[in-house]
Every structure is written in C-alpha cells, then in structure tokens.
Amino acid sequence: MASARLTPLMLAAMMLAAGSHTASAACPQALAVYDEAASGAEIAFSGPLEDVDGMQHRFRLSFAGNGVTMDGVVMMAGEPDRPWGVILHQCPEGDATGAEIAACTVWEGPIYAIGTDGSVDWLPAREAMRTAGDKLLLPDFGAAVMRSQAWQAQDITAVPDDVFRLKACQE
Template sequence: MAAECKQANAVYTDRDGAYELRFTPIASAAAAASNRFTVKVLKTPLVLDGYVMPSEDPARSLAMVMFKCPDGDATGADLEACTIWQGMVYGIDAKGTLDNLQPEAGQAADKILFPGIGPAIRASSIWGKGKASVAPWDVLDFKECAS
C-alpha cells in the first residue's frame, strides 16, 4: 500500500501503537524543508511538529521533532529548547533497503527509521505523568495513505 502513496500523505505507527506519525503537504515551492509531519502521542493531547530537510556532503535527510516552539522569529536557543529530537531519518522499502527519506512528492516508504528517538523522548519535557509514558521504537510502520 505504501507504493501507491506519496510521502506527503503517508501515516505511520510505532509497534506499541502509542505514536502516530502523519506527513502533510508543505504546499510551498520556496520551503527549505522536503517534508513536514506531526507526531501524535496517542492517549494524550500531545502533538509534536516535525520537518525533514535535505543536507549535503554527503546527501542525507535531516529531521527535527519539536514541541511548542515559538512562532515567528526564534533564536537558536529558543529552537534548541523546544527540539525533542534531531538526526538523520531514513526510509525503508518493502525489500528492507535503507535510503534517505523521499521528498513529499516521492513514493512513501514502507517504514521510517528515526535512530534514537525513543531515548530522546524519555529525556524530554514531554515525558512523565500525564504525558508520554511509552518510548517509541525507532522504526515506524506504514499504516495508511491519508487523502
């Protein structure tokens, strides 16, 4: 089913069913990001924002997951304080081949790999009583294609 979906419409879930990763179109040719997504911590009101940006030398897909970042002009310190996780993000196809995540118009990955996101969430401000209580596995599986 992922093969028939664009990355911008792909929805993923972790193996414990505690998180949902939902890509949404950026709708701007001028955007620096190649993908935009949200991470919903299921059974809580928490929703995290995320972006994927291409990096160079070597070419990689760099992602950031943020919580309650300020709108408008933000300093580097502001962004650092609201960033839950950042690192390389990878798409995995049906054969198990690991590659950079495709841009939003590309074919959706069968799985997404966020190395170390679980420990980062456990160490963040969204962890604790009444918040996130299950750390996600680093691999999220394709769930559906949103319209």
C-alpha cells in the first residue's frame, strides 16, 4: 500500500482546521472574540456576567483603522424567549429617553451561533458558559450599519457582512 505524502499546503490546511476547532471547542461564549473580514469589524465579549441586570452578555464592537467602537448587549426577549442583541453607538450617559436610545441604536435582533458543522442555534446563554459558536450571525447587521450615524458621518466606510467568525478566546 502506498503511503500518502503530506504536502506543506495539506499540512497547513490540517493545522488551520485543527486550530480553529480547538479554539472554538475550548472557548466559552462569554470570552469569545469574532471578526468580520470585509470591514475589519471585531466583536469581543466582556466575560462572564453576574446576574445583576438581566443581561446575558455584553460585548464591544470595534472597526479597525477608524477608531469607531460600539457597545452591545444580549438579553432574553421575544416570543419565544431568545437571545436578542442590541448594538448602540454614542448613547448619552445616565438616564436617557426612549427617543435618545432609539437614535443611538445601530442594530437589534436575534443572534445566532453557527457551529463548525454548519448547525445554527441561538447564541449560548450566560449561565451555561457553553462553547462559543464558530461563527455569529447578526441578520441585517450590514444594512443597519449603513443607516447609522457613524456611516452617515463617514466614520465607517466599509459595509460589514452579517457573519463574524471566531478569531480568538480571551484568557
């Protein structure tokens, strides 16, 4: 029987596949960092939360090269109850009116985790400390960014995709 010879390209592909699987298998959702290649956007979760304000997760969304950052939260909402994300940009500090919050809301909607096998599920809840998904899906996120104040002011000039891939795990 002839043995198969591994080429450097095949070895690199195997290492990349093993590395991404290992990173996602070992990383809890609360410590995951995701990126989106088209715009250089990155989502970094803030770590485990105490059950103080009902939030499942908090995260920071940043756009490489232009210094734009946005704050995100995930809470359980809707019928049926599901992880609902809200991304805010330059909201007023302290007490804010509903109109002020609406004006600084860039995106809101359900957040999905996509597994390495392509399976789609809700973003894992805080209490479970479940493994991070290989990818995140924020439906219509790119279109929402194009309607945002940051886009109108040309602070963001590259439209992000709706899918972010797992980049790293915070220690």
